[in-house]
Amino acid sequence: MANTSATGGPLAPAVASPPIEDDALDDLLRVLVAGVTGLSGSMVRSLWQPADAEPPGPDTDWCAMGITAQTNDAAPVIRHDPAGDGSDIYIRHQDLDVLCSFYGPGAKGNAQRLADGMAIPQNSEQLGVHDAKFISVSDIRPAQDFVNQQGVRRYDMTLNLRRKITRTYPVLNLLSAEVQYTTDSVPPVAGTTIIDQ
Numbered sequence: 432m433a434n435t436s437a438t439g440g441p442l443a444p445a446v447a448s449p450p451i452e453d454d455a456l457d458d459l460l461r462v463l464v465a466g467v468t469g470l471s472g473s474m475v476r477s478l479w480q481p482a483d484a485e486p487p488g489p490d491t492d493w494c495a496m497g498i499t500a501q502t503n504d505a506a507p508v509i510r511h512d513p514a515g516d517g518s519d520i521y522i523r524h525q526d527l528d529v530l531c532s533f534y535g536p537g538a539k540g541n542a543q544r545l546a547d548g549m550a551i552p553q554n555s556e557q558l559g560v561h562d563a564k565f566i567s568v569s570d571i572r573p574a575q576d577f578v579n580q581q582g583v584r585r586y587d588m589t590l591n592l593r594r595k596i597t598r599t600y601p602v603l604n605l606l607s608a609e610v611q612y613t614t615d616s617v618p619p620v621a622g623t624t625i626i627d628q
Contacts, residue, residue: 435601444598445518451561457497460529463557464496467548468541478530489583492535499589500528517604522597526566529590534576534583542571542586549590563594 434440451459457477465475470492478497480486487493507523533542546568548554555565569589576585607627614620 433601436603442600442602444521445601446599449598450594450596459557459561460496460498463554464494464531464545467554468494468544470494470541478532487534489534489581490536492533492537492541494531494533494541496529496531498527499530500526502526502528511602511604512599513604517602519600519602520597521600522595525594525596527563527592527594529592531588531590532574532576533586533588538584538586539571539573542588545590546571546588558592558594561594562597563592566591566593 433443433445436442450456461472461475461477464470465472468475474487474491474493476493476495478495478499480495502525504524504526507521509522510520512518512520531542531545533539535541549565549568558564568591571586571588574585574587576583607625610624610626612622612624
């Protein structure tokens with residue numbers, strides 16, 4: 432059984448799943464890039480492929496993408512929810528940088544379609560389901576790359592997304608407390624107060 436504020440010790444979130452991370456987050460972003468650019472889902476791949484993975488040929492349009500940075504805001508908001516036994520709600524915002532590298536004869540056009548298409552609200556609706564939204568897109572920059580020991584054109588751009596992270600921790604309601612105090616008056620006055628719910 433997980434710890435609560437009554438047991439002491441480290442507290443894990445009461446619900447392990449939100450927000451989506453790892454493969455689930457990568458899958459959401461791959462579907463987004465494929466949908467906005469018109470590339471088939473199999474042609475939007477992770478930046479981090481196994482060493483023996485065969486990239487598409489130089490005449491094939493495709494995209495390698497992945498999250499290159501997750502930047503948390505300065506501090507979370509933590510508020511207590513007294514419902515039931517009580518819990519603390521943790522909320523913070525996080526920026527995600529998603530690098531998209533486009534390859535193939537239509538690489539620059541696909542990069543531009545993604546940059547333009549992200550401004551259309553319907554294209555980012557699925558992000559909203561996961562408390563995320565599109566913020567901005569970087570410049571599109573040409574680069575040279577080598578695929579199968581052959582020089583190919585590549586166009587890089589970065590999507591900046593922001594998401595809200597909400598977690599619930601088992602910090603229970605305070606039912607009673609004994610508080611000892613001393614005033615700073617002259618002469619000091621000391622006392623004890625018992626607080627019961």
